[in-house]
Amino acid sequence: MAIGRALGRASGAGGTVLVGQDTRRSGPMLEAALAAGIASAGSDVVLGGVLPTPAVAELVAGDAAFTNGVVISASHNPFPDNGIKVFGPDGFKLPDEQEAALEALMDDDPGTAARPTGGAVGAITPWDGGVALYRERIIARLGRDLSGTRIVIDCANGATVTTAPDVLAALGADVVAIGVQPDGVNINVDCGSTHLGALQAAVLAEGADLGLAFDGDGDRVLAVDGAGEVVDGDQVLAILALWLKGRGELPGPAVVTTTMTNLGFRRAMAGEGIEVRWTDVGDRYVLAEMREHGFVLGGEQSGHLINLASGPTGDGLAGGLMLLAALGDQGMSLADAASVMTRMPQRLVSVRVQRKEDLPGAAEVWDMVRAEEQALGDDGRIVLRASGTEPLVRVMVEAPTSEECARIAGAIADAAGRACGLAEGGH
Numbered sequence: 001m002a003i004g005r006a007l008g009r010a011s012g013a014g015g016t017v018l019v020g021q022d023t024r025r026s027g028p029m030l031e032a033a034l035a036a037g038i039a040s041a042g043s044d045v046v047l048g049g050v051l052p053t054p055a056v057a058e059l060v061a062g063d064a065a066f067t068n069g070v071v072i073s074a075s076h077n078p079f080p081d082n083g084i085k086v087f088g089p090d091g092f093k094l095p096d097e098q099e100a101a102l103e104a105l106m107d108d109d110p111g112t113a114a115r116p117t118g119g120a121v122g123a124i125t126p127w128d129g130g131v132a133l134y135r136e137r138i139i140a141r142l143g144r145d146l147s148g149t150r151i152v153i154d155c156a157n158g159a160t161v162t163t164a165p166d167v168l169a170a171l172g173a174d175v176v177a178i179g180v181q182p183d184g185v186n187i188n189v190d191c192g193s194t195h196l197g198a199l200q201a202a203v204l205a206e207g208a209d210l211g212l213a214f215d216g217d218g219d220r221v222l223a224v225d226g227a228g229e230v231v232d233g234d235q236v237l238a239i240l241a242l243w244l245k246g247r248g249e250l251p252g253p254a255v256v257t258t259t260m261t262n263l264g265f266r267r268a269m270a271g272e273g274i275e276v277r278w279t280d281v282g283d284r285y286v287l288a289e290m291r292e293h294g295f296v297l298g299g300e301q302s303g304h305l306i307n308l309a310s311g312p313t314g315d316g317l318a319g320g321l322m323l324l325a326a327l328g329d330q331g332m333s334l335a336d337a338a339s340v341m342t343r344m345p346q347r348l349v350s351v352r353v354q355r356k357e358d359l360p361g362a363a364e365v366w367d368m369v370r371a372e373e374q375a376l377g378d379d380g381r382i383v384l385r386a387s388g389t390e391p392l393v394r395v396m397v398e399a400p401t402s403e404e405c406a407r408i409a410g411a412i413a414d415a416a417g418r419a420c421g422l423a424e425g426g427h
Contacts, residue, residue, distance in 0.1 A: 003084055004037020005115075006105035007068060008122065015043035015067035018060055020051030020130070022073040022159040022217045024182035026082045030072050034084070039122035043067070048130040052159040052218030053085060055134040061091025061312050062137070071154055073159070073217035076194050076302070077389055079187050079401070091312035092291075093284055099291040126409050131162045141310060142321040144328060147172035150208045153320075154199040154223075156192025157182040158216035164317050176206050188215065193222045193316075200228040210334045213303075214316040216217075219283075220303035221316035223323065231356075232266040233303040235338040236323055241274055241297055242340060243326035249296070250274070251308065256289045256298030258282070259383050265400050268341035281385060284312050285406035299391060344380070344398045347405035349413040351393045354421035356386040359393055362419035365412065372397075372408050380404075384412060393420055 002139050011017060017038050021027035027050075035045040046066070047058065053071045060069035067089050073082035082323040086102070094102070116122075136183040151168060155161045156179050163176045178198060191198050193213040203211040203224050211224035223231040237255065254275035257265065266276045277295070279285040286298040287306055299305035306321035321405040344404055359365070369382050376382070387394055393416045397409040 001033045001037035001116055002109065003102070004034040004039075005041045005069045005109060005310075006037075006102045007070070007086065008038040008041025008043040008267045009105055010039075010102060011041075011043040011067040013042045013116075013120070013242050015417050016046060016065050017043055017047055018046045018056055018066045018069045018127075018130070019069050020053075020056040020069070020159075023050055023157060023161070023182035023184065023187050024073075024074070024079060024216075027072050034070065034072065035124050039124050042116040042120055042122050045124045047124065049126070049128060050159050050162050051130055051134070052221055052315075052317070053162055053324055054311055054313050054318065055130065055159075055163065057087050057091040057093075057313040058134060058137060058311050058315075059130050060087055060089060061072045064089075068166060070219060074389070075217045076188060076215040076220060077184055078191070079189060081389070083389070087313075088231065092287065093150045093313065094238045095153065095288070135167050135170075138163075138315075138318060138321070139170060142318055142325065143167075143171050144321075145172050146324060148174075149324070150174040150176070150206065152176045152178065152199060152202045152206055152208045153210040153323075154179040154191055154193075154196075154202075154211065154213040154214050156188050156194075156214055157186045158192065158214065160214040160218040160317060163218070164212075164214060164320075167317060176202060176208065178202055184286075192216065193220050196222060196224060196230055198222050200230070204228045209342060212316075212320040214320075215303070218316045219314040221305065221319040221323075222303040223320075223334060225338065226333060227335060229335065230332055231338045232343075233299055233301045233305065234343070235341060236303065236319065237297070237305060238265055238321075238341045239266055239326050240322055240335045241305070241349055242272060243322075243329065244297060244382075245272070245274060247399075250412040251294055254293075254295050256295055258285050258286060258300050260301050260396055262341075262343050262346055263381065264341045264343045269344070282388060287313070345400065345402040345405050346396065346398045347402070347409040348396045349409045350387070350405065351395070351413045351417045351420075352423040353391060353393050353417060356391055356393055356420055358420045359384070359386050359416065362416065365415045365419050368412055368415055372412070382408065382412070384416065391423060
């Protein structure tokens with residue numbers, strides 16, 4: 001409610017905020033509080049219901065009546081979590097300084113005496129047309145004939161249940177959909193882009209050409225080829241980069257990704273004359289680099305793909321449609337297209353800790369990281385960071401062999417757990 005009040009004050013009298021959510025049971029509860037806060041500050045609220053994050057971003061950017069957009073979702077996080085994502089009138093997530101300004105308004109609430117009353121209070125209106133409008137726009141922008149293509153999709157029991165099956169079917173694909181029975185508590189549970197086993201099994205059982213897996217709020221996509229092999233975000237990004245370059249639609253030519261991206265991606269792009277720009281982990285940092293330098297393509301290994309020629313934020317369905325277009329234009333299977341890059345052995349370990357904020361000052365851990373990096377030289381690398389959304393410290397290691405990855409990652413994870421207080425569950 002406090003966030004809603006601050007956002008309503010920032011939007012000003014006459015402002016209108018579009019609110020969407022994923023399928024978590026806590027969504028309607030938080031929606032009610034958020035909407036009440038916005039309306040109490042004098043701004044109107046439009047409730048879009050279950051909408052993927054990219055749908056809210058696109059709808060806000062495409063309608064001047066919306067002064068902001070909000071998505072209530074914890075994205076790929078486990079079901080008990082939830083979160084609030086705020087978008088500006090251009091459909092982009094708020095930059096850090098604007099989020100800080102909202103927090104300042106929360107701390108400087110003038111109280112009930114200064115709030116609107118009577119007819120000056122904002123209206124709250126449900127809107128069930130947002131899903132259909134988004135589906136129409138994405139088909140118009142990225143649609144192509146998919147007749148003869150058999151696709152399994154996993155909607156993670158999340159927000160893409162309202163969009164992906166209908167869009168792909170409308171384009172002529174033979175669609176088998178799993179993860180499409182949300183019950184309020186099963187979002188991201190053993191399904192979607194964080195749990196690909198169900199999709200792999202379904203692709204093999206159905207004899208499908210490929211599979212696409214989305215996360216809970218629909219801003220990520222990972223793929224599975226016809227043999228059931230995982231094609232991660234790095235590989236999808238590589239396929240799209242080469243496709244767009246061939247079409248003359250990759251400014252630079254350059255692509256933006258994060259420090260977690262496999263070194264095999266960088267080497268593959270170098271071989272094709274494509275520059276790779278690195279950022280900190282997080283789609284907001286990828287997006288900031290893209291906007292600052294006029295690049296159009298960026299993404300993360302997790303499947304968060306951004307094509308600014310298509311929309312203002314990561315869009316799993318749009319990424320999937322682009323991948324299908326790239327395969328169709330080149331007459332290639334997903335397995336053949338993904339072979340453009342060779343992944344180096346990589347190991348990611350997540351350590352559940354009590355005090356992730358202690359990581360920057362854990363000198364012994366960083367001494368270990370530096371020593372291992374020196375030993376690896378140009379044949380590997382190490383990324384150690386605290387999760388931005390969970391009480392976790394993450395260790396990513398790339399090395400010439402899987403065994404070496406496991407050894408280094410395990411040693412650093414143990415040291416980080418000791419330094420930051422290993423929580424119940426460990427790693």
